[in-house]
Amino acid sequence: MESSTRISVAIRMRPILKEEADQGQTNSKVFIDSAEKAIVVSSTDQKQQKKFFFDSVFDEITSQDELFSNTQIPELLKKVVQGFNATIFAYGQTGSGKTYTMEGYEYSSLKPNIKESERQGIVPRSVKALFEEIKAMPNTMEYTVYCTYLQVYQEKIYDLLNPAQLKPGSPGLKMRWSKHDEFYVENLYVHPCYNATEVLTHFHAGLKNKIMASHNLNSASSRSHCILSLNIEGVDIEGGGIISSKLQLVDLAGSERASLTGNEGLALKESIEINKSLFTLRQVITTLAGSREGDSAFIPYRDSKLTSLLKQSIGGNSFCLMIACLCPCDQFYEENISTLAYATKASCISNDPVKNLDPKSKLVNELRKEIKGLQGELKEAFEQIGMLTELVNLDKTQILKMKDLEKPLLATAQGQRAKTTKNIDPIPGRIHSAMAVPRPIVPQQEPFSLSLEMLSENLHDSVKMIKELMSSNKKLKEIINELSNIKKGQDAEIAQLHAENQTLIEKLENVENEPVIVAKLQKEKQELQNRVAALERENKQAPVIFPIKERKTEWAWKSKRTIVRADSPGQFIDKDHYQKYQSVRPSTRVRVEKSAESARPPKSDMSPDNKVKEDALSALSVLYSKTRVRKYGTFF
Numbered sequence: 001m002e003s004s005t006r007i008s009v010a011i012r013m014r015p016i017l018k019e020e021a022d023q024g025q026t027n028s029k030v031f032i033d034s035a036e037k038a039i040v041v042s043s044t045d046q047k048q049q050k051k052f053f054f055d056s057v058f059d060e061i062t063s064q065d066e067l068f069s070n071t072q073i074p075e076l077l078k079k080v081v082q083g084f085n086a087t088i089f090a091y092g093q094t095g096s097g098k099t100y101t102m103e104g105y106e107y108s109s110l111k112p113n114i115k116e117s118e119r120q121g122i123v124p125r126s127v128k129a130l131f132e133e134i135k136a137m138p139n140t141m142e143y144t145v146y147c148t149y150l151q152v153y154q155e156k157i158y159d160l161l162n163p164a165q166l167k168p169g170s171p172g173l174k175m176r177w178s179k180h181d182e183f184y185v186e187n188l189y190v191h192p193c194y195n196a197t198e199v200l201t202h203f204h205a206g207l208k209n210k211i212m213a214s215h216n217l218n219s220a221s222s223r224s225h226c227i228l229s230l231n232i233e234g235v236d237i238e239g240g241g242i243i244s245s246k247l248q249l250v251d252l253a254g255s256e257r258a259s260l261t262g263n264e265g266l267a268l269k270e271s272i273e274i275n276k277s278l279f280t281l282r283q284v285i286t287t288l289a290g291s292r293e294g295d296s297a298f299i300p301y302r303d304s305k306l307t308s309l310l311k312q313s314i315g316g317n318s319f320c321l322m323i324a325c326l327c328p329c330d331q332f333y334e335e336n337i338s339t340l341a342y343a344t345k346a347s348c349i350s351n352d353p354v355k356n357l358d359p360k361s362k363l364v365n366e367l368r369k370e371i372k373g374l375q376g377e378l379k380e381a382f383e384q385i386g387m388l389t390e391l392v393n394l395d396k397t398q399i400l401k402m403k404d405l406e407k408p409l410l411a412t413a414q415g416q417r418a419k420t421t422k423n424i425d426p427i428p429g430r431i432h433s434a435m436a437v438p439r440p441i442v443p444q445q446e447p448f449s450l451s452l453e454m455l456s457e458n459l460h461d462s463v464k465m466i467k468e469l470m471s472s473n474k475k476l477k478e479i480i481n482e483l484s485n486i487k488k489g490q491d492a493e494i495a496q497l498h499a500e501n502q503t504l505i506e507k508l509e510n511v512e513n514e515p516v517i518v519a520k521l522q523k524e525k526q527e528l529q530n531r532v533a534a535l536e537r538e539n540k541q542a543p544v545i546f547p548i549k550e551r552k553t554e555w556a557w558k559s560k561r562t563i564v565r566a567d568s569p570g571q572f573i574d575k576d577h578y579q580k581y582q583s584v585r586p587s588t589r590v591r592v593e594k595s596a597e598s599a600r601p602p603k604s605d606m607s608p609d610n611k612v613k614e615d616a617l618s619a620l621s622v623l624y625s626k627t628r629v630r631k632y633g634t635f636f
């Protein structure tokens with residue numbers, strides 16, 4: 001961001017026109033002091049004078065070229081090409097020379113007579129100068145200029161480059177709020193242009209569409225505020241950076257006093273709307289001029305389309321030049337005073353121009369800066385490493401030197417010790433440690449002692465560091481142990497959960513398979529029952545052979561439906577034998593059945609599965625007993 005900058009203000013006073021001179025109009029109150037860049041205004045009684053100072057002032061005879069060159073316009077255009085926004089707007093009462101200053105074309109029958117001449121105003125000159133600036137930029141920069149041209153007429157926005165949209169009854173274009181904190185107009189025609197001629201072709205086409213009217217003070221009066229916008233996009237094809245900026249060239253409609261213009265009907269309505277939007281513009285200027293830095297005063301930009309569209313130009317992020325136009329005639333004294341007052345206020349407004357870099361380019365630039373910083377740090381680190389390496393090498397050589405020095409000293413010391421031991425030691429043959437020998441104080445050279453000091457410091461630091469490392473290592477080991485214990489516990493828990501899970505899965509499978517098992521058992525039961533029936537049939541048909549003595553009772557047995565039979569003649573040896581069988585068998589069976597029943601739950605309480613099993617078992621037991629009896633002929 002550039003440092004904040006004030007709105008530049010230039011004052012231009014037009015000459016008295018022929019019609020005005022014919023009417024006897026004179027200028028006796030407002031004078032240009034070019035040397036002091038001031039406007040001198042006399043009081044109505046001409047007794048007092050007041051001076052208004054501005055960035056530049058231009059008198060009646062100033063040419064279009066002088067005005068263009070002596071304002072900040074050339075500098076502003078440079079800034080635009082570099083990526084800053086800029087606005088140039090003409091302000092003043094009706095007929096004061098705004099359109100002349102901005103466009104410079106002659107008007108006849110409310111239409112401009114477009115031709116190249118010295119009369120050309122700020123717009124055509126700026127467009128040409130802008131492309132000159134673009135040409136002067138390095139070849140690595142490629143620019144495209146996008147042109148739009150609109151008018152704000154009776155609080156509606158119309159596209160001057162889209163004739164279809166200008167038809168009577170058209171609702172106008174909508175204004176939207178963009179994420180870049182500015183208003184923009186939706187569906188405006190945007191024309192890419194590659195040279196000044198292309199831009200001016202669109203500009204001239206738009207001029208023919210703007211609404212003009214004639215009134216007492218101006219034969220070709222603008223009834224709308226017109227804004228020509230040039231969006232400039234520059235791409236650095238080598239560095240990859242993108243800049244985008246906007247140049248707004250604004251020709252405002254002028255404030256009008258109905259009593260002087262003589263407007264009626266539609267023209268009067270137009271005057272009212274023009275005055276309303278200019279009133280908002282003055283309010284914005286007054287509020288901004290009155291507010292101090294850091295103030296959060298409410299600026300009524302949204303109160304009119306014009307101020308919304310100029311939001312970034314006045315008190316925003318653009319460079320801005322205001323050209324305040326004055327009528328020299330005494331009859332416009334009050335209007336001139338008002339214009340000068342607002343021009344003075346505008347000159348107090350600070351803008352904060354910002355270079356519009358593409359976010360990606362911004363990031364790339366930031367990263368480049370960071371890389372540069374890091375490279376610097378790396379260089380420093382390498383230097384330090386180099387220094388340390390040198391120091392270490394130095395120390396090594398000095399240690400070696402020290403050892404060499406120590407050898408003769410040690411020998412001397414040992415010699416002395418030997419002498420001392422001989423003379424003083426009361427215990428002959430005692431072994432003395434070399435450490436116990438007091439070392440003689442040897443005068444040392446200065447650099448050597450310094451190096452020793454450094455070495456001992458280094459050693460001390462290293463020992464300290466190793467101790468710290470060991471203690472942190474110990475702590476880490478403890479933490480690792482703790483964590484491994486926790487892990488073991490978790491593993492056991494997981495294993496348990498797996499086992500439980502497996503059991504549950506099995507149970508679930510059993511539940512799922514139950515119908516299959518039941519069906520299988522029922523099938524088995526059926527088969528068993530069939531077999532039982534078959535065996536019974538077989539038994540009935542089988543011949544019963546009794547001992548001859550007992551034949552008489554054969555039918556008596558049969559009538560009791562006793563199914564016990566002997567397989568071979570003589571199974572029952574005698575009648576006693578049979579009677580014994582008869583007396584024991586029924587009671588035994590009953591006892592067995594009772595005890596079995598008392599051990600089991602009642603059949604009705606059994607699960608279907610168990611019922612089937614029970615039935616099958618009882619059938620089997622009957623079959624088994626019958627088979628046994630049949631086979632062996634006895635239970636005992």
Ligand SMILES: Nc1ncnc2c1ncn2[C@@H]1O[C@H](COP(=O)(O)OP(=O)(O)OP(=O)(O)O)[C@@H](O)[C@H]1O
Nearest residue numbers: 014015094095096097098099100218221222253254
């Ligand atoms: N500096 C000048 N030198 C010569 N003639 C000028 C100058 N300024 C303005 N004029 C003439 O004054 C008349 C009114 O000027 P102009 O139309 O530019 O006023 P304006 O401020 O645009 O009015 P409005 O607000 O009604 O559109 C025109 O005929 C114009 O040619």
